[in-house]
Amino acid sequence: MAVEHGMWKIGERPKALAPAKLDTEELLEEQIFQDVSILNCNWLLIGRQVYTDFGKYIDLLAIDAFGSVIVIELKKHKTPRDVVAQTIDYASWVEALPTERISQIYHKFAISYGLEITNFDDAFQVKFGVKPSEDEVNSSHQMVIVAAELDASTERIINYLNSKAGIAVNAVFFTVFQDGKSQYLSRAWMIDPVETEDKAVSDSSKGEWNGEFYASFGVAHDSRSWQDAQRCGFISAGGGRWYSKTLFKLAPGDRVWVNIPKTGYVGVAKVVGTALVADEFIQDDMQLVGSYGTEAEHGEDNAEYFVPVEWLYAVAENEAVNEVGLFGNQNSVAQPKTSKWDYTVERLKEVWAVS
Incomplete structure (x- = not known):
C-alpha cells in the first residue's frame, strides 16, 4: 500500500500545504518527458507515444544501464483491469523487439522532439559511459504504471504479479501540493524500485553464466x-x-x-x-x-x-x-x-x- 503523501512549509510554525488536483495526466507525462529522473535518474528516455504493431500507443519507453527496457504507462482514468492488462500487452510486444528496432524507436523520438543526440548508441554512451551491448539491450524489461492515485484492486493485482508470477511490474503515485501560485510534485513508489530492477535482471537469460x-x-x-x-x-x-x-x-x-x-x-x-x-x-x-x-x-x-x-x-x-x-x-x-x-x-x- 502506498504511503500517504504530506508536505509542510517550514517556518515559525509548520504549515501544511494543501493537495491540489493535477489538471491532466498528460501534464504528468510532459513533466516526466522533460526530466525522467522524476521516476529514476538512472533511466534514459527512448520513446514517447510509441506506436506498436497492433495500433496502440505506449506512453513512454525508457532503458537502464542493464539494457532493461521500461514500459511506462499512465493510468489516464483506465479501470484497474484495463491499465494492468494493457501494460502487460505492451511489454509482450517490447520483449520481442530486436536491438535495431530499439535504435529506430529512439532515433524517431529524438528527431520528433528535437533532441541534440539522435543516435541511440551515442545517447546510451553519454548517459551510462559505455556503448550498449547488442546481447544486453532488451534482454529484460520492466513495467511501471504511473498514476495520481491507484485503487486497491490495482494494487492487489500488481502485488500478485510480483510475488506469485515474478513479473517486474511496479507503480508510482504522484501528488501535487499548492503553495500560493507555486505547485510541487511529490512521488511515492508502491514497491521499492530496486526490487523491480533486480527481478528484471535476474529473470533475463540469454545463455549460461560462466561463473566469472x-x-x-x-x-x-x-x-x-x-x-x-x-x-x-x-x-x-x-x-x-x-x-x-x-x-x-x-x-x-x-x-x-x-x-x-x-x-x-x-x-x-x-x-x-x-x-x-x-x-x-x-x-x-x-x-x-x-x-x-x-x-x-x-x-x-x-x-x-x-x-x-x-x-x-x-x-x-x-x-x-x-x-x-x-x-x-x-x-x-x-x-x-x-x-x-x-x-x-x-x-x-x-x-x-x-x-
Whole structure:
C-alpha cells in the first residue's frame, strides 16, 4: 500500500500545504518527458507515444544501464483491469523487439522532439559511459504504471504479479501540493524500485553464466582512485544504492574481472571478504589518494562500499586492455550471460596469461 503523501512549509510554525488536483495526466507525462529522473535518474528516455504493431500507443519507453527496457504507462482514468492488462500487452510486444528496432524507436523520438543526440548508441554512451551491448539491450524489461492515485484492486493485482508470477511490474503515485501560485510534485513508489530492477535482471537469460564476475570501477578526479584499489586491494562503488547494491553479490573465493569505463580492463582479483561500508573498511594507515563518502557523512544509502580482494593480475590505467568486442557496462558488479562475456574472459586470460 502506498504511503500517504504530506508536505509542510517550514517556518515559525509548520504549515501544511494543501493537495491540489493535477489538471491532466498528460501534464504528468510532459513533466516526466522533460526530466525522467522524476521516476529514476538512472533511466534514459527512448520513446514517447510509441506506436506498436497492433495500433496502440505506449506512453513512454525508457532503458537502464542493464539494457532493461521500461514500459511506462499512465493510468489516464483506465479501470484497474484495463491499465494492468494493457501494460502487460505492451511489454509482450517490447520483449520481442530486436536491438535495431530499439535504435529506430529512439532515433524517431529524438528527431520528433528535437533532441541534440539522435543516435541511440551515442545517447546510451553519454548517459551510462559505455556503448550498449547488442546481447544486453532488451534482454529484460520492466513495467511501471504511473498514476495520481491507484485503487486497491490495482494494487492487489500488481502485488500478485510480483510475488506469485515474478513479473517486474511496479507503480508510482504522484501528488501535487499548492503553495500560493507555486505547485510541487511529490512521488511515492508502491514497491521499492530496486526490487523491480533486480527481478528484471535476474529473470533475463540469454545463455549460461560462466561463473566469472564482472566489475565496473568508475574513477573520477578527487574521488575513487584505481591507484588506491591496486595498492590496498579493493573494488568499490557508492553514491547511491543503485550503484553499491551489486557489490553484495560477491563472496570470498569469487573471481572478478575489473573494467574502468572508457579506459579498459585493468585487473582480475580473488574476493577475500564481503562488502563493507567505508567507515568500517578504511584504516588510517591506508593513505588513500581518493576521497570516499562515509556513512557518517552521507548516510547508509549514499556511502562508498568496499569489497576486499587479492589481485591476481593488475595493470596501470595506461596499460588497460581496451579492444573491440570486449564486454562492458555500468553495473558495479554483474554476472553476464552473453557470449561476449565468455569471449572477454578468454581474451583477458590470454593477454594476461591467467589460468
